[in-house]
Amino acid sequence: MTAQPMSRQRRVLLDAGQAETTHLAEILAVDFARLLGSVAPALPAAALASMGKAAGSGITVRMQGAATLLRAHALGDAAQWREHRSDTVRGWACYLIGSDPRLSLEHKLDALRALADDGHFGVREWAWLAVRxxxxxxxxxxxxxxxxxxxxxxxxxxxxxxxxxxxxxxxxxxxxxxxxxxxxxxxxxxxxxxxxxxxxxxxxxxxxxxxxxxxxxxxxxxxxxxxxxxxxxxxxxxxxxxxxxxx
Incomplete structure (x- = not known):
């Protein structure tokens, strides 16, 4: 079955972090630069621009890239993002945990446990991919x-x-x-x-x-x-x- 084209209204909601994705095509279509700008307005324009330039990169590269930007600008506390309405943002929390140099491997796994039990299928995938x-x-x-x-x-x-x-x-x-x-x-x-x-x-x-x-x-x-x-x-x-x- 072919996914229906995404409406402009739907795209705006996803990019604003005000809705969850419902299938893989939507996950891949989220504009990370716009989403970052919406949920983390303290990020400088240069950071958002760098995320925009990465739009053609693979999804896992962009997930890690978003987490790296958040950490670089003192927004790297996963607890700040793991309850967010947007599944993509909760996925960034997974990558913040997976790349946290302060945590042992066992502590990373334990910190990811709740996200591995997330209600959204995508977050459950990011939970293990982030530490893979x-x-x-x-x-x-x-x-x-x-x-x-x-x-x-x-x-x-x-x-x-x-x-x-x-x-x-x-x-x-x-x-x-x-x-x-x-x-x-x-x-x-x-x-x-x-x-x-x-x-x-x-x-x-x-x-x-x-x-x-x-x-x-x-x-x-x-x-x-x-x-x-x-x-x-x-x-x-x-x-x-x-x-x-x-x-």
Missing amino acids: PHIAAEPLRVLAHLQPWTADASANVRRFACEALRPRGVWAAHIALFKQEPQHAQGLLEALCCDQSRYVQDAVGNWLNDAGKSQPDWVRALCACWQQCHADDPANTHIRKRALRSL
């Missing part, structure tokens, strides 16, 4: 920290534990270790292999589909084991189907 370079650099450290999150009451948090560590990603740095040795994450995947949330099921299936591009035999073997143990579980059946869709 650090995750890719130290995946086993992150794996150990996120393992307990697989038992969280929120499906969003359980999904974050899986999605943040997936071996590949369209907008994300790959995790070389998990591409070659996905077995390191088997305990985390086992904890979620019969999760009742379709959101989590899709994340586990996508994780395994990623791994299957470089270690197909391991994915097939794990799915075969799950089929024996969980043959009658519809959640696990869905995960296995999604995991094996490219094999």
Whole structure:
């Protein structure tokens, strides 16, 4: 289905930070320079101009760029932005946390937990993308920290534990270790292999589909084991189907 053209009124609301986006096309269409000017009027014109020049850059580059500008002008307290009405602004809060040099990796993850449970799908993605370079650099450290999150009451948090560590990603740095040795994450995947949330099921299936591009035999073997143990579980059946869709 083709998205309907955005009305001028709708664009004005998004660029003013007075509304949330509803789909990816709107997320990509937000004018970051105008939005920054609306929500942070103390920013100098030169800062807004530099953001405007970056309009042709990729979305993750612009997200980090906005966070960098806010921090450079003493507006880098994520608490100031993480409750904002605009999902894009809440996404900047994710990037402020992810790039905060004062925080350890574990503290960054903990600070992102509430944003990982945000009501907006886009913010939940920014929550892990904002810290993904650090995750890719130290995946086993992150794996150990996120393992307990697989038992969280929120499906969003359980999904974050899986999605943040997936071996590949369209907008994300790959995790070389998990591409070659996905077995390191088997305990985390086992904890979620019969999760009742379709959101989590899709994340586990996508994780395994990623791994299957470089270690197909391991994915097939794990799915075969799950089929024996969980043959009658519809959640696990869905995960296995999604995991094996490219094999």
